[in-house]
Structure formats: C-alpha cells, structure tokens
Amino acid sequence: MKITYIESNGTRHEVEGSEGQSVMEVATQNLIPGILGDCGGTCSCATCHTYVDPDWLTKVGTPDDDEQGVLEGALEVRDNSRLSCQIKLTAALDGIVLHLPERQY
Numbered sequence: 001m002k003i004t005y006i007e008s009n010g011t012r013h014e015v016e017g018s019e020g021q022s023v024m025e026v027a028t029q030n031l032i033p034g035i036l037g038d039c040g041g042t043c044s045c046a047t048c049h050t051y052v053d054p055d056w057l058t059k060v061g062t063p064d065d066d067e068q069g070v071l072e073g074a075l076e077v078r079d080n081s082r083l084s085c086q087i088k089l090t091a092a093l094d095g096i097v098l099h100l101p102e103r104q105y
Contacts, residue, residue: 001094005032005050008102017089023098024048024084034100041085043067046074047104048084053097060087060096076101 003026005013011033017026027035027048036047043066052060057080063071067086071077084098 001089001091002096003027003089004095004097005035006097006099007034008100019089019091021089022085023050023087023089023096026089027084032100034104035084036104037085039085043070043083043086046070046083049074049077049101049104050082050084050087051078051099051101052080052082052087053099054080056093056096059092074101075103075105 001017003015003017003023005027013032015026015030022041024035024037024041028037038047039045063082067083070083071081
C-alpha cells in the first residue's frame with residue numbers, strides 16, 4: 001500500500017507499507033524526516049503528528065478521546081491533525097497523503 005508523506009518544505013516521500021501497519025511504523029522504517037515516533041506507537045507522545053490531506057479525512061476518521069488528549073500537547077494542531085501511530089493501513093487507505101508539520105516539539 002502506498003503512502004505519501006510531504007514535508008513542510010514540500011519534499012515528497014512515497015513509500016510502501018503493509019495492511020495493519022500504522023503509518024508511523026512505515027515512516028520510521030523508511031526514515032521519513034519529521035516522524036520521530038518516540039513512544040513507539042503507544043499514543044503517549046505527539047512526535048508522530050501529521051496533517052491528513054483533505055481528500056483522505058473521511059476515510060481516516062476522527063481521533064478517539066485518548067488521541068485527542070495527546071494531540072492537545074502537540075504544536076500547530078489543525079482540524080486535520082492526527083497521530084500517525086493511530087492510523088492503521090487498510091485497503092481503503094492505499095495511496096493516503098499525509099503532510100508533516102515543520103517541527104514536532
């Protein structure tokens with residue numbers, strides 16, 4: 001499954017992931033700049049903060065209460081902010097586009 005990460009400077013990274021992986025796991029495995037994933041995907045930090053491209057918002061859904069609580073500590077949170085550790089790849093997300101914040105903290 002294809003994922004496109006777009007850095008704040010416009011640099012695009014197109015990588016492949018597998019169903020069931022989080023988009024954070026795919027990013028860290030592929031050394032995508034800007035996705036740190038310090039907590040390893042336990043939804044306890046905001047170092048995997050991303051902005052979901054508007055075309056993908058309905059497919060990704062909204063953050064649950066735990067994720068929303070962690071996002072409150074992130075920088076430059078927007079309506080389309082999500083923690084990439086909480087987005088699991090499915091067939092419906094093949095081709096997803098995520099934008100990265102300028103900095104995580």
